[in-house]
Amino acid sequence: MRTSIIPLVVLLATLTAATLPAASDPLPSWNDGPTKTSILKFVAEVTKQGGAGYVAPAERIAVFDNDGTLWPEQPVYTQFMFGMDRAKTVASNHPEWKEQEPFKSALAGDLKGLEATGVKGLVDLTALSCGGMTAEEFDQLVNHWLATARHPRFKRPYTECAYQPMLEVLACLRANGFKTYIVSGGSLDVLRPWTERVYGVPPEQVIGSTVITKYETRGGAPALVRLAETEHMTDKSGKAIAIQQVIGRRPIAAFGNSDGDLPMLEWTASGSGRRFCLLVHHTDAEREWAYDRKAGTGRLDKGLDEARTRGWTVVDMKQDWKRVFSFEKE
Amino acid sequence: MRTSIIPLVVLLATLTAATLPAASDPLPSWNDGPTKTSILKFVAEVTKQGGAGYVAPAERIAVFDNDGTLWPEQPVYTQFMFGMDRAKTVASNHPEWKEQEPFKSALAGDLKGLEATGVKGLVDLTALSCGGMTAEEFDQLVNHWLATARHPRFKRPYTECAYQPMLEVLACLRANGFKTYIVSGGSLDVLRPWTERVYGVPPEQVIGSTVITKYETRGGAPALVRLAETEHMTDKSGKAIAIQQVIGRRPIAAFGNSDGDLPMLEWTASGSGRRFCLLVHHTDAEREWAYDRKAGTGRLDKGLDEARTRGWTVVDMKQDWKRVFSFEKE
DSSP states (O other): OOOOOOOHHHHHHHHHTTOOOGGGOSOTTBOSSHHHHHHHHHHHHHHSTTSTTOOOGGGOEEEEOOBTTTBOOOSSOHHHHHHHHHHHHHGGGOGGGGGSTTHHHHHHTOHHHHHHTHHHHHHHHHHHHSTTOBHHHHHHHHHHHHHHOOOTTTOSOGGGOSBHHHHHHHHHHHHTTOEEEEEEEEEHHHHHHHHHHHHSOOGGGEEEEEEEEEEEEETTEEEEEEEEEEEEOOSTHHHHHHHHHHTOSOOSEEEEOSGGGHHHHHHHHTSSSOOEEEEEEEEOTTTSOEEOTTOSSSOOSHHHHHHHHHTOEEEEHHHHBSOSBTTSOO | OOOOOOOHHHHHHHHHTTOOOGGGOSOTTBOSSHHHHHHHHHHHHHHSTTSTTOOOGGGOEEEEOOBTTTBOOOSSOHHHHHHHHHHHHHGGGOGGGGGSTTHHHHHHTOHHHHHHTHHHHHHHHHHHHSTTOBHHHHHHHHHHHHHHOOOTTTOSOGGGOSBHHHHHHHHHHHHTTOEEEEEEEEEHHHHHHHHHHHHSOOGGGEEEEEEEEEEEEETTEEEEEEEEEEEEOOSTHHHHHHHHHHTOSOOSEEEEOSGGGHHHHHHHHTSSSOOEEEEEEEEOTTTSOEEOTTOSSSOOSHHHHHHHHHTOEEEEHHHHBSOSBTTSOO
């Protein structure tokens, strides 16, 4: 495979002249301005051979949070909707769930109640309602759900609701020799079936919360069976730890949107050499949502302060994104 | 990056004619015969577009055990030598180790005693003697040890003792679009500092046993600190489970040498489409070692039977390898 290298140094020079030829713009869904420039400047600097910020391709690791960074996390995390449907399907075998969170809220369709159970509720809901399935069976379950489920506000498959500007950042980084990873607090196996198709990120570059897995023989063949128990949660500091365990290199770029992403950004930022950290600030109630310091899901409070202190890039969704979704009219 | 594709279909045709032009032979340290042919035939079939065995590049995942498959595991696993040196260095802080395995044997330099503690002893010895170090500190410790330690029989740095024929298999697979992974029962962080340099396998493609890791602040900066406690052991069925957790795809080729590798080979073999499994049989006491069904380290018993039943490739080291190490005279 050959990676085409976009001459970003040249591109950047033209950016300051403010007349960008549309055909060569790697970020066409971003409005021109300091946010877009900060991304392109970083990419230009780390890829400029002989430059002070140059980073060898093998070390060009970029990590992306998923919910709220690459697709919406309102009204609740998408995985809650999946888990809610699954819990309802198997609830008759679990009378005890009626009084137990996160199942109680899931069965009642209570989104506020679900939200209150947090990332732990999110991963436990899936783990406990899917215990005993093989890796393949779970994969099919997720694919089937995605094919039929619709986002409650946008009335489209969830996978069509990826943020178009962020898809362009992913593609731009890869075109410049980066390896792009998803690092989500959500369950690993709920992400893997579709991240390659939607984000261009293959299964081996997805990091997420895991369940305890057992190796056994089923029908004469070996099977990997998911037990009904969460093993690791890859939220908050769990993100930095999982990055070390799975990748074994410190990323040079990190993209998030909430305080839960802070350890990942801090870990990325504190390495030597050129680094880039970005937070998506949800400021667009009209096209998406507006929330930050007081949000139940995706709270961005400490992160806003830290970004200012450290000079991280903060995306103002309303100002910086020409369009949010690919299905929007331009 | 561009991968040069060796026309193996053509090469294979010439192989049967037994006159192989040296320059185009991707496996020059292998003697001609059915073992070498089985490897090249597999690579030719999965890369032949339109052929019945064709596999898309993204699915070309190959997994390799390390000890006994890519480098020697006698007289004991190399990591035991590292752990023994480390235990001696810090023993004065741990008077209790004198009576506790694997430390007792480590401090006495008792290789037979160490061997008896198995893979659990191996990973615990490292975990417990290196607790509290950061990821970077541990990396430096391993690199420093490797720079000075010598293999007791070959009197060379361990990293010069990689099996030359297996290095050629790794390179041949990568030249044909494969992603190559190490899946070792040994400790992940003992492997990562050198696998790229020696095997061409980057840190993110190494799977091994892990320690519990903590995220904390040291000297004002975030640090990932290794606790003195083993988290996961990636031996036996742990290899198949870790492959699913880290890679998320079933490999199409697996290379091992002992019964501890069987679940990894069985998991690989039981997928659909063309598959390849290989066991290195240590039959060469003169150039390396000869051991199998009764070995303390690297026992290959059930595996020999299973390979026969299932038609897996078994390398007869003495017959199949023209040379074992790159430092041998040809």
